Amino acid sequence: MLMMDVDNTPPRPSAAPDDVLIAIDQLSKTYVSASGAAVHALSRISLDIKPGEFVCVVGPSGCGKSTLLRLLAGLDGYSDGRLLLDGEAVAGPSRKVGVVFQAANLLPWMTVRDNVRLPLRVGGKHAPAADRIERLLAVTGLGEFGDKYPYELSGGMQQRAGICRALARDPEILLMDEPFGALDALTRERLNLELQRIWQENRKTILLITHSISEAIFLADRVIVMSARPGRILADLHVPIPRPRTFDDIVLHPDYARLAKEVRGLLNAQEHGHD
Numbered sequence: 001m002l003m004m005d006v007d008n009t010p011p012r013p014s015a016a017p018d019d020v021l022i023a024i025d026q027l028s029k030t031y032v033s034a035s036g037a038a039v040h041a042l043s044r045i046s047l048d049i050k051p052g053e054f055v056c057v058v059g060p061s062g063c064g065k066s067t068l069l070r071l072l073a074g075l076d077g078y079s080d081g082r083l084l085l086d087g088e089a090v091a092g093p094s095r096k097v098g099v100v101f102q103a104a105n106l107l108p109w110m111t112v113r114d115n116v117r118l119p120l121r122v123g124g125k126h127a128p129a130a131d132r133i134e135r136l137l138a139v140t141g142l143g144e145f146g147d148k149y150p151y152e153l154s155g156g157m158q159q160r161a162g163i164c165r166a167l168a169r170d171p172e173i174l175l176m177d178e179p180f181g182a183l184d185a186l187t188r189e190r191l192n193l194e195l196q197r198i199w200q201e202n203r204k205t206i207l208l209i210t211h212s213i214s215e216a217i218f219l220a221d222r223v224i225v226m227s228a229r230p231g232r233i234l235a236d237l238h239v240p241i242p243r244p245r246t247f248d249d250i251v252l253h254p255d256y257a258r259l260a261k262e263v264r265g266l267l268n269a270q271e272h273g274h275d
């Protein structure tokens with residue numbers, strides 16, 4: 001008998017394998033509420049994300065999606081488990097990571113260009129790559145708006161500026177928490193198309209949280225479905241639909257219908273679990 005036929009599965013190595021950029025291993029997070037009660041937000045989440053993958057996370061409200069993103073961004077500490085970015089334990093915010101939240105949070109007294117440039121200045125780079133900033137503005141349709149102030153922009157444009165700012169330092173990983181949640185449906189679809197294009201051009205690794213099943217399937221290589229709190233992973237669904245995708249085409253795709261039904265079924269079961 002060949003030795004390799006024997007099932008002696010090795011223990012998980014301490015560093016993630018080369019083809020894993022984000023390694024989440026048995027990750028748990030418990031908050032202590034103002035009244036002193038323990039709030040179990042995440043329970044033993046395990047998930048590996050490869051470089052260049054586009055992963056969308058859906059789940060019921062309060063299931064710990066934003067918590068997961070904050071832990072990945074190094075903005076909060078975890079209670080148990082392991083969290084590695086590029087083989088290194090997350091111990092705080094990293095230059096490898098850009099974050100986009102639901103509100104663009106642009107500084108109102110700075111122009112769009114200065115807002116986008118801000119992470120480079122804060123990061124101590126004295127000669128921010130002007131070309132790069134201009135290219136980012138152009139790619140996101142803000143080429144003509146660099147000198148404007150945030151109040152002069154629509155909500156969708158502000159959100160695009162927020163994406164530019166997150167990309168300014170050329171991070172390997174982009175974490176997006178409901179980035180288009182506050183926008184009208186058409187603007188949201190347009191920005192989904194733009195994000196698809198930006199991702200295809202740059203191949204960042206993206207983890208995006210959304211409440212929209214169609215947005216998740218449209219954008220993702222994988223859709224992760226989380227349970228009600230404490231958040232666990234219920235399903236990790238591969239989206240085999242070729243890119244570039246359009247909304248008109250994708251809704252007619254049999255895999256779209258199959259995946260949407262599966263995700264909806266899982267989420268509905270969670271809602272009923274609360275009854």
Ligand SMILES: Nc1ncnc2c1ncn2[C@@H]1O[C@H](COP(=O)(O)OP(=O)(O)OP(=O)(O)O)[C@@H](O)[C@H]1O
Pocket residue numbers: 031032033034039040041059060061062063064065066067068229
């Ligand atoms: N700082 C905190 N202190 C105590 N509890 C918290 C804290 N932050 C979040 N929680 C709780 O942890 C749970 C998960 O919150 P989180 O914001 O991660 O959920 P979510 O899935 O992103 O929700 P939503 O979809 O509504 O944005 C919730 O019950 C929330 O009340």
